Each structure stands twice: as C-alpha cells, then as structure tokens.
Amino acid sequence: MSKKPLILVTNDDGIAAQGIRELVEAVKPLGRVIVVAPDRPQSSMGHAITLDQPIRVEPVDLFEGVEAAYQVSGTPVDCVKIAVNKLLDERPDVCVSGINHGLNSSINVIYSGTLSAAMEAALEDIPSAGFSLDCVESRCDFRASAQAARIITEKILKFGLPTEVFLNVNIPNLKPEEIKGFKVCRQARARWEETYEERIDPRGRKYYWLTGRFVNYDKGQDTDEWALANGYISIVPITLDFTAHHAISYLLNRWKWNNNDNT
Amino acid sequence: MSKKPLILVTNDDGIAAQGIRELVEAVKPLGRVIVVAPDRPQSSMGHAITLDQPIRVEPVDLFEGVEAAYQVSGTPVDCVKIAVNKLLDERPDVCVSGINHGLNSSINVIYSGTLSAAMEAALEDIPSAGFSLDCVESRCDFRASAQAARIITEKILKFGLPTEVFLNVNIPNLKPEEIKGFKVCRQARARWEETYEERIDPRGRKYYWLTGRFVNYDKGQDTDEWALANGYISIVPITLDFTAHHAISYLLNRWKWNNNDNT
Numbered sequence: 001m002s003k004k005p006l007i008l009v010t011n012d013d014g015i016a017a018q019g020i021r022e023l024v025e026a027v028k029p030l031g032r033v034i035v036v037a038p039d040r041p042q043s044s045m046g047h048a049i050t051l052d053q054p055i056r057v058e059p060v061d062l063f064e065g066v067e068a069a070y071q072v073s074g075t076p077v078d079c080v081k082i083a084v085n086k087l088l089d090e091r092p093d094v095c096v097s098g099i100n101h102g103l104n105s106s107i108n109v110i111y112s113g114t115l116s117a118a119m120e121a122a123l124e125d126i127p128s129a130g131f132s133l134d135c136v137e138s139r140c141d142f143r144a145s146a147q148a149a150r151i152i153t154e155k156i157l158k159f160g161l162p163t164e165v166f167l168n169v170n171i172p173n174l175k176p177e178e179i180k181g182f183k184v185c186r187q188a189r190a191r192w193e194e195t196y197e198e199r200i201d202p203r204g205r206k207y208y209w210l211t212g213r214f215v216n217y218d219k220g221q222d223t224d225e226w227a228l229a230n231g232y233i234s235i236v237p238i239t240l241d242f243t244a245h246h247a248i249s250y251l252l253n254r255w256k257w258n259n260n261d262n263t
Numbered sequence: 264m265s266k267k268p269l270i271l272v273t274n275d276d277g278i279a280a281q282g283i284r285e286l287v288e289a290v291k292p293l294g295r296v297i298v299v300a301p302d303r304p305q306s307s308m309g310h311a312i313t314l315d316q317p318i319r320v321e322p323v324d325l326f327e328g329v330e331a332a333y334q335v336s337g338t339p340v341d342c343v344k345i346a347v348n349k350l351l352d353e354r355p356d357v358c359v360s361g362i363n364h365g366l367n368s369s370i371n372v373i374y375s376g377t378l379s380a381a382m383e384a385a386l387e388d389i390p391s392a393g394f395s396l397d398c399v400e401s402r403c404d405f406r407a408s409a410q411a412a413r414i415i416t417e418k419i420l421k422f423g424l425p426t427e428v429f430l431n432v433n434i435p436n437l438k439p440e441e442i443k444g445f446k447v448c449r450q451a452r453a454r455w456e457e458t459y460e461e462r463i464d465p466r467g468r469k470y471y472w473l474t475g476r477f478v479n480y481d482k483g484q485d486t487d488e489w490a491l492a493n494g495y496i497s498i499v500p501i502t503l504d505f506t507a508h509h510a511i512s513y514l515l516n517r518w519k520w521n522n523n524d525n526t
Contacts, residue, residue: 041315047373048311052304054462054470082471086459107386109505110310116373123370123454159518164452165507184514186506189427191386196349199317207317208345237510242372243449244428247500251447255422 005031005157006067008092008121010079012100012113014041015060015071018139019099023131024063026146027096027153034092035060035069036083038113042075043102045113047120050074055082076117084124094156095121098131099145101138105170105224106190106216109238115168122166122240127156129167134228144179145171148233151182164240170224171233183232188223190216268294268420269330271346271355271384275339275363275376277304278323278332282362285405286394287326289413290359293420295330297355298323299346301376302334306365308376310383313337318345339380347387357419358384361394362408364401368433368487369453369479372501378431385429385503390419392430397491407442408434411496414445427503433487434496446495451486453479 007027011020015037024033039058056073063069070087072079080095097117104112114130121128129152133145148171161167168187172179192212201207216225224234270290274283278300287296302321319336326332333350335342343358360380367375377393384391392415396408411434424430431450435442456478459471479488487497 043314045311048308049374049473051306051473054464054472055459056468056470078473081457081473082459085457086461086471107503110379110382111312119373155518162507162510162513165510182520184511186508186511187504189504194344194348196318196345198349201317205319207319208349209317210312210314210341210344235514236505237507237514238505239507239510240370241450241452242499242501242505244425244500244502245449247425247428247502248447248449250425251498251500255418257445 005093006090007031007033007153008083008095009033009035010037010076010095010097010117012038012042012045012076012117014038015062017101019101019133019142021063022142022146023096023099023149024066026150028065030150030154030157031093033066034088035063035066036072036079036087038076038079039071039073042113045075047077047116048075049077057082057087076113077120080117080120080124084126092126094153095126095128096131096149096153097128099142099149100130100132101140102132102136103134103170103228104130104132104168105228105234106188109168118166119238122164127161129153129156129169131169131171133171134173141175144174144176147176165237168236168238169233170228172228172231174231178231179233180231182235183227184235185222185224185227187236188216188220188225189218190214190225268356269353270294270296270416271358272296272298273300273339273342273358273360273380275301275305275308275380277301278325278334280364281402282364282396282405284326285409286359286362286412287329289409290416291328293413293417294356297330297351298326298332299335299342299350301339301342302336305338305376308338310340310379311338312340320345320350339376340383343380343383343387347389355389357416358389358391359394359412359416360391362405362412363393363395364403365395365399366397366433366491367393367395367431368491368497369451372431381429382501382503385427390424392416392419392432394432394434396434397436404438407437407439410439428500431499431501432496433491435491435494437494441494442496443494445498446490447498448485448487448490450499451479451483451488452481453477453488
C-alpha cells in the first residue's frame with residue numbers, strides 16, 4: 001500500500017469559512033484530502049444530529065487540489081457520519097476539524113461543533129483532532145494555527161493515538177514566531193457565567209439574548225487555559241468514556257441503599 | 264430554613280411529552296417543582312445552545328401543583344441556562360431531566376438532549392440526573408421509571424453527589440415488580456453503526472435519511488448495557504472532566520517532539 005493517507009476535513013463554521021480553507025491548505029501536503037462540511041455555520045451545535053429532517057449533499061468546487069468536497073445540510077456530526085458511512089469508498093486515516101474561529105478550550109468541548117465532529121470520528125475509530133484559534137473574526141491570522149494543524153496531523157498519521165482518545169487543540173492568537181511551543185495538558189475547570197439580555201420586539205413581546213462570560217476557576221499550571229494564557233498551543237487528549245469512575249464507589253458506599261434497592 | 268427543596272424539571276421531548284408529566288408527578292412529593300422545558304421535541308440535540316436566535320419564554324398551565332412552568336423556544340441546555348440565570352429567584356437544589364422516551368445508555372449521553380440538560384445543571388453546580396426509559400412510543404408504562412426517579416432524586420437531596428458528577432439513569436421497559444433493582448455501573452463501550460437511506464424527492468433530487476443500529480461491543484458485567492439487559496436500572500455517574508488523563512503521558516513519551524515543539 002503506497003497510497004497516500006486519506007484525510008477527512010470538516011468544521012462547524014461552514015464550508016465557506018476561512019478556517020477550513022486554511023486547514024485544507026495545511027494538511028494537503030500530507031495526503032489526499034476530502035472535505036465534507038456543513039453548508040452553513042453550525043457553531044455551538046454540540047453533538048446534535050439530524051434525525052427528523054432528510055439530509056442533502058452537494059459537491060462544491062471551493063478547494064484546489066482536493067479529491068472531493070461536499071457541503072451537507074446538517075450538523076458537523078452529521079457530516080462525519082455521512083462521509084464515513086456513505087460518501088467515502090475507503091476509511092479516512094485521520095479526521096481533522098476546524099480551524100475554528102474562536103477557542104474551544106476547557107469545557108467548551110461539549111458546546112463545540114468542531115470538537116463534536118472530531119469526537120464522532122473517534123467513535124468511528126478514526127484518529128482525530130479539532131483545531132481552534134483564539135480569533136472570532138471572519139478574517140484571522142491563521143499562520144500559527146495552520147502550522148500547528150500540520151504538525152499534529154503528521155504526528156497522528158505517524159504515531160497514532162490511544163484508542164477512544166482524540167485531541168482538542170487550541171491556538172493563541174499570536175504570530176508563529178511568538179508561539180512558545182506545544183503543551184499537552186488537562187482540561188481546565190472553567191465554565192460560562194450567563195446573563196440573558198431582555199428585549200421587547202416590535203409587537204410588544206419579550207425575548208432574550210444569551211450572553212456570557214467565560215470564567216476559569218482553575219489555578220493549575222497543567223491546564224489548557226494556563227498554556228494559552230502563556231503563549232503555548234494547548235493539546236488536551238479527550239476520552240470517550242464519560243464515566244466518573246471515582247464516583248462509583250462513592251455512590252455504592254455513601255448512598256444508603258435499602259434492601260429492595262439491591263445494587 | 265425549613266423551606267422545601269426546589270426541584271427544576273426539564274426534558275428534551277418537549278413540554279407536552281408524557282415523560283415530563285410523569286417525572287413531575289414522581290418528584291412533586293419531594294419539594295417545590297418548577298418546570299422549564301423546550302416548546303417542541305428536541306431529541307438528539309446534544310449540547311446545542313442557541314446563540315444566533317433570540318429565545319422566547321411562555322408560562323404554561325399544563326401541570327398541577329407546581330410553583331411555575333414555562334416553555335422555551337430553545338434546546339434543553341438553553342432551558343437550564345435560562346431557568347437558572349433568568350427565571351428562578353433562587354438556585355434549585357436538584358435538577359432532573361426526562362423521563363426520556365427512549366434509552367440514553369452508554370455513548371448516547373453525548374447525543375442526548377436529556378443528558379445535556381443534566382450536564383448543564385451540573386456545570387452550574389446543581390446536583391442533577393437524567394432519566395430515560397427503554398420505550399420510544401409516545402405512550403409508555405412509566406411506573407417503574409417514575410418510581411426510580413423519585414428514589415434517586417430523594418437520595419440526591421439527602422446525600423448529595425460528588426462535585427462535577429451527575430447521573431445517567433436508564434430504566435428497562437418492565438413492570439415495577441419485574442425490575443431487579445439498581446446497579447451503579449460504568450458506561451459500556453458501544454456505538455452506532457449508521458446507514459444512510461438514499462431517496463429521490465419529487466423534483467428528482469437525492470436526499471438521505473439517517474438510520475442506525477446500536478452495537479454494544481463491551482462484554483463487561485459492570486456496564487449499563489449489562490444491567491439493562493438483565494432487568495436492572497442502570498446508574499452511571501458522568502464526569503465533567505473529559506481529559507483522557509492516561510493519554511497525557513502517552514502523548515509526551517510516544518510522540519517524538521522536536522526541540523522547537525518544546526512541550
């Protein structure tokens with residue numbers, strides 16, 4: 001098998017985003033590229049899938065030098081599912097998602113369509129990574145993040161990943177020469193503090209806009225938030241086993257079970 | 264403070280589903296109940312949140328003996344966020360989600376709106392659990408699951424939960440007297456094998472329906488799938504830390520980093 005590796009590229013900002021073009025250009029030297037991405041922005045879709053609607057797939061002609069590219073009328077997770085189970089004749093060797101316009105560090109892994117696509121690939125036994133840049137503009141300086149994406153994708157192809165693990169890679173908004181390097185880290189304990197802005201529509205009815213502030217309450221220096229704040233690219237390996245193993249014995253011992261509860 | 268505990272109830276099948284009415288009835292004896300649920304079915308929405316659309320909230324009069332009930336034009340996660348950050352004057356003592364029409368065992372925790380609502384509550388430091396019954400009809404026998412929901416909710420209120428942990432509770436579709444008891448377990452290794460059914464619309468264009476088959480490839484007897492298959496109610500504690508801790512040293516040691524990659 002001297003065939004070059006097959007690289008599946010997707011994202012959640014939609015097929016027209018700058019970030020996915022940058023990612024395609026970054027990984028093209030490493031193999032044959034197929035793009036399957038949402039036909040419109042799908043940020044914050046989490047791991048949503050489309051069950052109640054049919055899905056449309058259209059070939060698009062937006063990328064130079066790729067094997068094929070499709071836009072899909074679904075979520076990022078739909079894109080990975082339909083790519084692997086319908087559109088591709090062979091299994092991808094790696095799936096890369098992004099480059100997201102905006103960070104997906106810490107707990108944002110659960111809200112992010114970018115990371116959910118990578119997670120879905122991992123569930124399909126395809127090594128994968130999601131890449132996110134700390135820039136929410138529609139035009140950003142993707143040089144450092146594109147370089148990081150190429151290095152990480154190359155390493156995945158060469159060394160593989162442990163089973164049931166994929167990578168959440170976040171890149172600070174710096175010039176390549178300002179980046180200090182990579183840090184393999186754990187997810188910081190952080191969360192969003194939300195407020196809802198109340199407004200009145202032209203017909204006199206109330207509505208709300210979600211707004212929020214990301215709060216990192218983790219002082220550890222081994223976290224992704226620390227790495228990003230200190231000029232490093234953060235790499236957090238994410239598990240597909242969501243069991244809180246330490247809590248099993250807690251529940252068995254600390255909760256008083258009646259005889260007829262018999263656990 | 265002799266005030267009765269405040270119980271937030273939500274779901275992903277929508278405010279009109281039988282399952283949420285059964286859950287409200289089940290937990291009503293334990294405290295004051297407030298219902299905040301999606302105004303329409305939101306299954307398989309995962310952890311999606313609504314950023315690009317305003318959110319509407321309407322009081323509804325569907326539940327007897329509750330403090331208040333609202334329908335929300337958003338996802339299950341939106342419901343928890345807006346309940347905690349806008350609609351409620353005090354923090355709930357517990358959040359319960361469901362009872363879902365259909366199992367959310369094993370990996371389904373990531374696709375399920377029911378569990379995402381419980382996860383969001385846990386992120387807000389509110390002890391929480393999601394309940395799902397192995398019955399996808401719109402009318403089901405909820406007796407065993409309602410009983411389980413009351414027992415678990417009572418235990419959460421009495422004994423609490425470890426920090427950053429919530430419960431994924433699944434109930435087999437059996438009569439109460441046929442249930443063997445509760446099992447605290449780990450998430451089974453399982454996944455969906457998808458196929459896409461291709462069809463042609465009246466205008467001659469192709470479209471696809473997602474269909475799939477759930478495959479459990481985990482032979483362990485300490486898993487939720489084993490418990491359910493053997494007549495037990497499964498309780499899996501779920502973590503909010505998605506770091507694959509074992510993979511950190513793997514990545515540091517097995518991946519060859521160049522000097523200028525300096526991790």
